Structure formats: structure tokens, C-alpha cells
Amino acid sequence: MPAIKLEPSVKQGLFQRVTSVFEVINLLPDELSDEEVEGLTLLLPCDVVNTLNALFVPRARRASISFGKMLGRWLEEARRAKEEGRKVILVPFNFIPELVHAFGGAFPLTSEILTTLGVALLEGQGERYWDYAMGLGIPDHICSSSTIELGSMLAGEDFKADAIISSGPGGCDANAKIHEFVAHYLGIPQFILEKPVDDSPRGKEQYRRYVYRLVEELEEFIGEKLDEDRLRSVIENCNRATELYLELWEMRKNIPCPVPNLFSFFSYGCRFTMWGRPEAVDCLQAMVDVSRERLEAGAYPADKEIARCGWLYTGYYFDFIGLHNWMEERGYSYLCDMLNLCFPQPISTESKESMLDGLALAAANMPMTHQMGGDSMSLSWLDDAIYIVKDLNANCAIFSGHHACKQSWSVVSIIRSELMKQAGVPVLCLQGDSWSRTITPMSVIQRELDQFVKNVVTKKKKRVRPRKGRAREEG
Ligand code: SF4
Numbered sequence: 001m002p003a004i005k006l007e008p009s010v011k012q013g014l015f016q017r018v019t020s021v022f023e024v025i026n027l028l029p030d031e032l033s034d035e036e037v038e039g040l041t042l043l044l045p046c047d048v049v050n051t052l053n054a055l056f057v058p059r060a061r062r063a064s065i066s067f068g069k070m071l072g073r074w075l076e077e078a079r080r081a082k083e084e085g086r087k088v089i090l091v092p093f094n095f096i097p098e099l100v101h102a103f104g105g106a107f108p109l110t111s112e113i114l115t116t117l118g119v120a121l122l123e124g125q126g127e128r129y130w131d132y133a134m135g136l137g138i139p140d141h142i143c144s145s146s147t148i149e150l151g152s153m154l155a156g157e158d159f160k161a162d163a164i165i166s167s168g169p170g171g172c173d174a175n176a177k178i179h180e181f182v183a184h185y186l187g188i189p190q191f192i193l194e195k196p197v198d199d200s201p202r203g204k205e206q207y208r209r210y211v212y213r214l215v216e217e218l219e220e221f222i223g224e225k226l227d228e229d230r231l232r233s234v235i236e237n238c239n240r241a242t243e244l245y246l247e248l249w250e251m252r253k254n255i256p257c258p259v260p261n262l263f264s265f266f267s268y269g270c271r272f273t274m275w276g277r278p279e280a281v282d283c284l285q286a287m288v289d290v291s292r293e294r295l296e297a298g299a300y301p302a303d304k305e306i307a308r309c310g311w312l313y314t315g316y317y318f319d320f321i322g323l324h325n326w327m328e329e330r331g332y333s334y335l336c337d338m339l340n341l342c343f344p345q346p347i348s349t350e351s352k353e354s355m356l357d358g359l360a361l362a363a364a365n366m367p368m369t370h371q372m373g374g375d376s377m378s379l380s381w382l383d384d385a386i387y388i389v390k391d392l393n394a395n396c397a398i399f400s401g402h403h404a405c406k407q408s409w410s411v412v413s414i415i416r417s418e419l420m421k422q423a424g425v426p427v428l429c430l431q432g433d434s435w436s437r438t439i440t441p442m443s444v445i446q447r448e449l450d451q452f453v454k455n456v457v458t459k460k461k462k463r464v465r466p467r468k469g470r471a472r473e474e475g
Pocket residue numbers: 143144145171172173174175314368372402404405406408
């Protein structure tokens with residue numbers, strides 16, 4: 001491929017720029033006053049301020065700081081790992097990072113989380129890296145979730161991973177192909193974990209064998225045998241995180257929902273980065289503590305909870321204040337989206353085999369793998385959509401209509417009509433790009449959401465009952 005002349009704007013890589021923002025976040029105390037937040041935001045560009053204003057809203061601030069510090073540690077460790085000659089392995093969000101954490105000589109970096117941080121925290125969001133990737137001739141229907149960070153890597157000025165694990169095959173061709181392309185382009189090895197499109201016992205056994213084979217390949221590449229004691233300590237952290245994750249899920253069943261809308265993103269942010277590490281446990285604990293206090297106080301940011309929304313696939317990540325906080329302040333709870341469906345389960349630490357078997361099951365349960373990699377994409381996705389609606393008592397469902405996600409677009413009409421028939425909830429189908437404001441701006445999304453709630457959700461038979469003795473909360 002001919003060399004492309006770099007514009008100055010992509011000469012500074014996304015990883016490097018995001019890491020600089022986190023150097024500031026890492027210096028923050030665990031508690032911040034409103035004045036301190038205001039002072040901090042005066043120093044920063046407006047795209048960054050928009051996100052920080054969302055995260056530092058008083059009702060979520062304590063957990064936001066914990067989440068920020070966890071991600072700061074994650075980025076810092078990746079940088080240090082590289083300097084120390086450990087292998088930094090790029091993984092997609094549907095891979096289990098705890099497996100890489102179990103190796104002393106390796107560290108996982110998740111493409112989609114890097115993209116999300118770039119979009120949320122950098123001036124100009126991730127647009128310059130996306131444009132660069134498009135300039136290389138990559139089609140625009142390749143998913144922006146990974147292409148923004150990978151575009152930065154392709155520009156050659158970003159942090160360079162030592163290898164890629166691709167767990168897209170079987171779940172998403174777009175995801176698999178862009179990771180494969182980057183591995184070839186950068187000349188780094190790619191390890192594939194394919195999900196067989198077969199959920200019978202035979203298919204599950206095949207997948208378990210693939211996970212075992214991947215462990216052997218990683219052992220050879222990293223030059224280290226997977227140590228049973230180290231693996232056990234990682235799994236113990238996974239088990240503690242699982243308890244907290246499920247506690248948070250249970251709390252979402254309350255009406256009104258005491259779990260702030262932002263915690264949907266924070267909780268899978270933990271799952272996709274530091275799962276298996278004490279930092280993820282601390283962050284989930286902060287979310288549980290905040291939500292429990294809100295439950296006990298009956299706190300909710302609006303006069304009443306009008307809409308309990310289950311998002312059917314991804315959310316939008318380019319304007320947290322315009323989506324998550326805006327919704328909550330109007331009484332629209334963002335209960336969860338499909339990326340929250342990773343079904344964590346306790347893993348037996350009895351033997352190395354029991355732990356690896358548990359990890360194989362965890363990998364099969366990861367979002368995207370579980371729905372799109374099922375033996376019938378529409379049925380697996382529908383089962384999970386019905387589970388969200390019924391288990392969390394949602395009174396509506398929303399499909400973000402992510403631009404790249406052709407496979408979810410191909411069956412969403414089935415999901416919409418079956419959800420109405422089987423769970424009795426209406427579905428709003430939006431169109432936009434989850435990681436780019438240039439396709440559909442947030443003002444349009446807000447208008448569509450408002451009209452849907454006012455004209456459809458509230459006109460249906462009421463299912464939401466306000467809890468007695470609830471206090472209205474400011475901020
Ligand atoms: S959002 Fe859709 S296109 Fe993007 S990685 Fe997920 S399944 Fe693939």
C-alpha cells in the first residue's frame with residue numbers, strides 16, 4: 001500500500017493523547033467539590049468538558065472518579081508494560097481480558113474502550129483517526145467502535161501493540177476483518193478465538209477446546225507457562241467482581257431505578273478492561289455503594305420515572321451528558337444495553353482446569369458473542385432482549401441503529417415485532433453512529449426519544465408505579 005502523508009492532526013496518536021488526559025484525572029482526590037469541578041473544567045477544551053460535566057454530576061461523581069482512576073491505571077500499566085518489554089495485546093471488547101491479566105508477561109488493551117475514551121475525552125473526538133482510516137480506503141461500514149483506535153494505530157504514530165487477539169470471528173465480520181487488517185498492516189501476530197455457530201453440547205465443547213488452544217498459543221508467544229496460583233488470584237477477583245456486578249443488576253429492578261444511567265457504561269467498562277484485577281472490584285464496589293445509598297434515600301433525578309428503557313444493542317458514546325444524564329433528568333432510566341449482558345458467573349478455583357473451563361464459559365457469554373455468535377442470531381438476540389425487558393421490568397426498548405452494524409439491522413424488524421408480541425413493549429429504532437456525532441447529532445436523538453416516550457410509551461397501559469416516600473433529587 002502506498003505511504004500516506006500524515007496530516008499533523010494524526011501525528012499524535014489517540015493512546016498518547018488519552019493517556020495525557022488521564023494523567024490529570026489520576027491526580028484528582030477521591031472527593032471533589034462543585035467549585036473544584038468548575039475550576040478543572042475551565043482549563044480544558046469543550047469536547048472534554050462536556051464529558052467531564054456528565055461524569056462529575058453529583059449523583060455519580062464518586063463512582064466516576066473511581067472509574068476514571070481504574071482506567072488511568074489501565075492505560076499507565078499498558079505504557080509501563082511496553083517499556084518493560086512485556087507483551088501488550090490488543091483485544092476486542094468481546095474477549096475476556098482476565099485471561100491476559102493472568103500472564104505476568106502480558107497486558108490487555110481493548111480497542112473499543114480506547115476508541116470510546118478518544119471520542120469522549122479528546123478535542124475533535126475521534127474524527128481525525130476515522131478520517132485517516134477512510135483515507136486508506138477502508139469502507140465506512142466497518143465499525144467505528146474499533147476503527148477509530150485502529151485508524152490511529154494505522155497512522156503509525158500511536159502506541160503499537162505486540163499482538164492482537166481476535167474474538168470477532170463467528171460474532172462479527174466487521175470487527176474480525178478490521179483487527180485482521182491491522183495485524184497484517186502492522187506485521188504483528190494475530191491469535192483467533194472463533195465462536196462456532198453451534199450452541200449444542202458439541203459446539204460448546206469445540207469452543208472450550210479453542211480456548212485451551214489459545215492459552216497454549218499465548219504461552220508460546222509470551223514465553224511463559226500460565227501459572228496456576230496467578231490464575232487463581234485473578235479468578236478470585238473475577239468472582240468478587242461478579243457478585244458486585246450482579247448486585248448492581250438486582251438494584252436496577254427497583255422503581256424508580258436507583259442506579260444512575262451512566263453506570264451501565266461504567267460496569268461494562270470494568271468488564272472489558274480490568275476484570276480480574278482489584279481495581280475493577282473497587283470500581284464496582286463504588287457503584288454498588290452509590291446505588292444502595294440512592295435506593296435507601298429514594299433518590300431519583302426527576303419528579304417521577306416515566307420510561308424504563310432497555311437498549312437493544314449499543315448505546316451512544318459521543319455525548320454522555322446529552323444522552324445518559326439528559327434522559328435521567330426527564331425520568332427516562334437507561335437500565336442497561338446489550339453490552340451489559342455478559343452473564344458473569346462464579347468460577348470454581350479448585351483446579352487449573354476448572355478455572356479454564358469457567359473462562360471458556362465466560363468467553364461464550366460475552367456480549368456480541370452471545371447474541372450474534374449464537375446458532376440463530378435472531379433467536380439468541382431476541383432471547384436476551386426479552387430477558388432484559390422482563391427481568392428489569394422495562395416498559396420500552398430502544399435500538400440505537402448503529403450505522404456499521406448491518407447484522408443487527410438485518411434482523412431488528414423481527415426483534416421489534418416479537419418483543420411487542422412476547423413482552424408487550426414498544427421498540428424505538430433510531431439511526432446513528434454510536435461513536436460519531438457526524439451521522440446523527442444528539443439533538444435529533446433527543447427529539448426522537450422524547451416523541452417516542454410521549455406518543456407511545458406513556459400512551460400504553462401504565463406499568464411504572466412510583467415508590468412511596470421518594471425524595472426528588474437535585475443535580
Ligand atoms: S456494533 Fe455491530 S458492527 Fe460493531 S463490533 Fe458490534 S456487532 Fe460488530
